[in-house]
Amino acid sequence: MAGMGDMTDESCPSARLDAYLEGRLGPAERAQLETHVVACPLCAQTVRGYRRLPGLLRRATNAGIPFEVADRLQRLLAIAQWPLS
């Protein structure tokens, strides 16, 4: 049972965040990530942005769009929803 130490707040685990949003994390990693998201406005915003995405994209992801494409699409949409100032 190692590895339950604190996550650093200084860097955002963006790769893990993607996995989290796509439901690819196990329960322990999920819990860790949620802890970070609660403490990190940036990641919280990413999560909120993702939840606002039309179901279309998620369905597209399930429909077999290559992961890299879906991933880039997701990022673009997340950026588009980011307040610019």
Ligand SMILES: [Zn+2]
């Ligand atoms: Zn963060």
